[in-house]
Amino acid sequence: MKVAVCARESHINSPVDQRFGRCPYFVVVDVDSGDWEGLPNTGCHSGGGAGIQTAQLLVNAGVKAVLVDRIGPNAMEVLARAGIQVYEGISGTVSQSVEAYRQGHLKLLSQPNSPRHSRRGRS
Structure with missing residues (x-):
């Protein structure tokens, strides 16, 4: 199973990188084989x-789970619709972080844990 981790x-x-949509990389790990x-x-x-585009990138990459620090509502919705945990x-x-996932130490999210970004100041 492929797991994507936000990375610098x-x-x-x-x-790891705390941001979902703005992290520069993901490291995609096959937790069964250890390949990455x-x-x-x-x-x-x-x-x-950025969050929506990033979520679609991971859907297209065939990941089944994403390991994050923070994720907003738009990205969360795209991932949830694709069945990605x-x-x-x-x-x-x-x-x-992958080892923490394997050991069951990470919390499964059912909703976003970062607010929607404001568009103030843009025309």
Whole structure:
């Protein structure tokens, strides 16, 4: 099963990134085989809708779970519609967070844990 982890760099020992839509990479780990790959987050530089674009990237990558620190309502909705589970509580490195997931130490989210972003100041 493929699990995606928000990461600052594209490798298994990368520090995790707290942001979902704006993290620069995801490390996608097959928890059964231990194989992994770095996946650039193509949505992270978008002017708006980064969470939605990022969620769609992971849907297209075939992941079944996402490990995050924070995630907003729009991204959460896209992932939920695709049947992708979202877990919070990552810390340290990608590898450490995957191990925490394997041991059942991360919390399954049923709703977003970050507010919708405001568009104040934009015309």
